[in-house]
Amino acid sequence: MTDTLNNDTAGAGVNDAGYATFTAGGFTFRRDEYFATIEWPTGSHQLAIDSFLRSMQRDVAWGFFYGIVNFDEVFGTMNHYGNVDMFAGRFNEAYRKAEVDYSENFDHDVLIECFKAILSDWTNEGYDPFAAPMETGSAFGPSKGTNDAAVTRRRVVADRMVGVPGDEQIRSDETGFPINRGFEDVPQDEPIVRAEAGYEDEVCSFNLFAYLSRSDVTWNPSVVSACKESLYCPTTEEYILPVIHGNDRVEWFVQLSDEIQWDVEDRDTGAKRARVVMKAGDVAAMPADIRHQGYSPKRSMLLVWENGSPRIPEMIAKGEATVHPVDF
Ligand SMILES: [Fe+2]
Structure with a gap:
């Protein structure tokens, strides 16, 4: 199990677009004005940054959710409830056949902290990855501010039923x-x-x-x-x-x-x-x-x-x- 991760924000790790680079085990995450680029020992992959941030937002908010969260047909996480696999190409037949797929196991808390840091650094002011595209600003462009109020929004969870005294409500x-x-x-x-x-x-x-x-x-x-x-x-x-x-x-x-x-x-x-x-x-x-x-x-x-x-x-x-x- 990998229990180390780094981001090099403290050093010279901020790129020309103003974004930090993050590493977790054998994975490296970079963003530019349009894309998130993920590298692992046997390959690399790009996702449009708006799509990447929307997926990352759900994976963080749901605590890796049930089973597998595929960001797309290549990259994602598999929850083992306490620890989690981060993978590339593992559930993609072509990547498996070419033997460029890769998977690494992380402690839940370690990986979620890394993902939260990526989400915070890569989300610009005015963009809310939880919102419908027509109800938020643009994810693209150079680094500009943050939107931590949106990306740290908690999932509403009732202990018994909504409406029972003391439970969380969004009703009025x-x-x-x-x-x-x-x-x-x-x-x-x-x-x-x-x-x-x-x-x-x-x-x-x-x-x-x-x-x-x-x-x-x-x-x-x-x-x-x-x-x-x-x-x-x-x-x-x-x-x-x-x-x-x-x-x-x-x-x-x-x-x-x-x-x-x-x-x-x-x-x-x-x-x-x-x-x-x-x-x-x-x-x-x-x-x-x-x-x-x-x-x-x-x-x-x-x-x-x-x-x-x-x-x-x-x-x-x-x-x-x-x-x-x-x-x-
Ligand atoms: Fe499902």
């Missing part, structure tokens, strides 16, 4: 979250609860559509209810899911409004497996052996339902659980 004008331009037609009335005397603090409800209409970010599932390992994670989507998510468990999607089109590929090789068009009311289950990327032509609401048990990857490996939600 008082919290400072305005209704998004895509959801101006969403009713904002809240359900009326008439609880038995003595149960006033224990019975609650909330308007999920109104809640989501005020989400100021895209492709960032919040957790609105947690019942043991069952997590309801709704989110609002616009433009392209910045990562190609490689599942390590079955994942259910309920399309709550509008439309998302999904490209579904084999998780390990990237071979195309399906294209799924989900319209409001549609429900789909993504198997545990695929990777997927979604396209949302206008802002839409999606409910992602996960079983968050850390045992699931091991159960699948041992054959105690299947990669399909239902065997017909």
Whole structure:
């Protein structure tokens, strides 16, 4: 396991565009005005910087998430919950055959600190990697200021359910979250609860559509209810899911409004497996052996339902659980 990383901001490491260079194990990260360039002992790769920052933002905010976060078809991370692999070409058949793929294991805390430092240094003033492209400034050009308030934004996580006293809420004008331009037609009335005397603090409800209409970010599932390992994670989507998510468990999607089109590929090789068009009311289950990327032509609401048990990857490996939600 690699436990060292460096950035040479303290030395002469700031390049002509004003950006620091970072290293983690055998990987080096550089940015210029348009691209992030990643080098590893057997190769190198470039990503458009806006796309790279949007992916990096999710990987950091989600703590490497479930399974695999592919920034694109070459570079990404694989979560082992406590430690994490950073890889290039590992889930790309051509890179594997040419033997230029590379993977290195890091302590979770070490790699996340490196990624946070990259995100902070490479994000310019006025650009928010969480925002839809039409709702933020440009990621391109020479280094200009920072946007740490945006890139350190925390994912909203409820302990029980949104609306229960004391839990985090983004439900009203008082919290400072305005209704998004895509959801101006969403009713904002809240359900009326008439609880038995003595149960006033224990019975609650909330308007999920109104809640989501005020989400100021895209492709960032919040957790609105947690019942043991069952997590309801709704989110609002616009433009392209910045990562190609490689599942390590079955994942259910309920399309709550509008439309998302999904490209579904084999998780390990990237071979195309399906294209799924989900319209409001549609429900789909993504198997545990695929990777997927979604396209949302206008802002839409999606409910992602996960079983968050850390045992699931091991159960699948041992054959105690299947990669399909239902065997017909
Ligand atoms: Fe997924």
